[in-house]
Amino acid sequence: MVEKPRPDPGEGEALVRTLRVGVDGTDHEVIAGSHGGYPKGEDHIVLGHEAVGVVVEPNGTGLSEGDVVVPTVRRRPNGSNDYFARGEPDMAPADQYHERGIDGAHGFMSEYFVSPAEHLVHCPPELADLGFLVEPASITEKAIEHARASRSAFEWSPESAFVLGNGSLGLLTVAMLRESFDRLYCLGRRDRPDPTIDILDELGATYVDSRETPVDEVPATYEPMDLVYEATGYAKHAFETVEALAPNGVGALLGVPSDWAFEVDGGALHRELVLHNKALVGSVNSNVRHFGRAVESVAALPDWFTDDLVTGVYGLDEFERAFDDDDTTIKTAVEFGSR
């Protein structure tokens, strides 16, 4: 924890008092030094990219004092560029963005932050406590949007979805997909009793233990999947996804693996993609439009689900606990203030 001056909003920026900031796997990677980097010329980065706060100084932006807002993550590195100009910074190539709390720009784990109003998304006040779930939900909104777009040239009526990974993003995604898919499956590698498997049971999803049923055997053991959502970052899963898919299915890829060479039956995978009209769609980050939809998705989550998903919200006096990563921890946040 460090002392920093309260930031002054520049032109077009609002000053926001932070309520809560969620913790996810990316934070752990930033802490480990395996992902992201400090702002230029600085010797540290303020963590945090899943924030919710209250506007305290609208500063002529059109926002109102007391508005509950969620900030998006990507910012212009210097000057504007086409991707930001059209509201699609999520599609910018690597040298044309910073990511707050991750790469090149300070994040939101501080009592106050400033942000251009265009990067702040309104959140209903009653959702203030759960607003830190909007950013991860927006990641899923974008991935599913792109996956569906890839199937929009024909009549696609998906029924089965398979989420790889029973971490907080996987569980959130299963919950978000529950209205639009008849049958949901989620991959993990844990023994019962386990709190994440309990949540899957309650959601009506089928838990698939990867130690018993590898991803490519899922069609034979369960059923071929219309949608596969891969967020583990385990590279072999990206390839096995092709075999897990039903004809005309799509795999949304979100995990970020390191280099790892291995053998694949490239001919069979290539042929399977072609002869069954399958697609793989990579997706990273999200934009204001996805955040807007994510606000609605988070608002629609059942209370029991968010109660079980959020295993801890910790004040600054015990913030380290929010970074625990054991089998009883699902989703945590650091609390900086209340409304």
Place this chain on the structure above:
Amino acid sequence: MVEKPRPDPGEGEALVRTLRVGVDGTDHEVIAGSHGGYPKGEDHIVLGHEAVGVVVEPNGTGLSEGDVVVPTVRRRPNGSNDYFARGEPDMAPADQYHERGIDGAHGFMSEYFVSPAEHLVHCPPELADLGFLVEPASITEKAIEHARASRSAFEWSPESAFVLGNGSLGLLTVAMLRESFDRLYCLGRRDRPDPTIDILDELGATYVDSRETPVDEVPATYEPMDLVYEATGYAKHAFETVEALAPNGVGALLGVPSDWAFEVDGGALHRELVLHNKALVGSVNSNVRHFGRAVESVAALPDWFTDDLVTGVYGLDEFERAFDDDDTTIKTAVEFGSR
């Protein structure tokens, strides 16, 4: 060559007098026995899936005698199914279609054929000589439609396209893409002088010799590609495509390889798909809608191009020559009659 009775059209079917039928790589695979199969209970299959003909007996279908028509390829195997009912047999899984001239149903290399009117696409009479190019063009129409659909959730303004393979389908595709891409590239492995490279030069496309520049080195040597169109069926190309793509780019996969295991840097490929929002879209066959657009695309091809592309049209007395497959042969057809 065998004698068969002239077919009688059933209800909803028209009798068509065949004009020309094109030959492609699939025909060679069917002849070699490596793809497709005979109609059930028969000891042969009539070849040919790239046909154009003239309606001689409309048989109450709404077609008129003298209409020039191109037949689509897939047919109901027995009874109907949802894919055929909604005009998307190209999206049917393997057990829900036959392919005329390829798998389970006789093709069009005969003086007459019958077809349900719903599987016949009108062709302007002046295009009768080139109507056999409509089916291959429809394959590209579908692949590009699906590739573009996968990029429809954001603003995508592609400028560069890279066609893998300088066979007849590759050249036809380069010609079809010439209006919508600023810069076109086509991969081959031949020395100049070569008739296919001459066509690429004339189209303003850049010939990429795969022996000098492997697909994954194309971004460094030329530029990253917004669209890659893979129709060689060489499985390594499907994976190298990920590296050849620009951020937000899409690879359309059409080739059909056999099993072939090899090592890939799966981590790097997976990461590249995710962090740069790339997609791979498999595509097979095509439907009436794609045939309709293909008629327009073929009509828009320059005369010099079709003159150079079609290296031979042979009557029944020398039909074997249409199956030659040497370096001077690009596209051939068998001629069964004239208008």
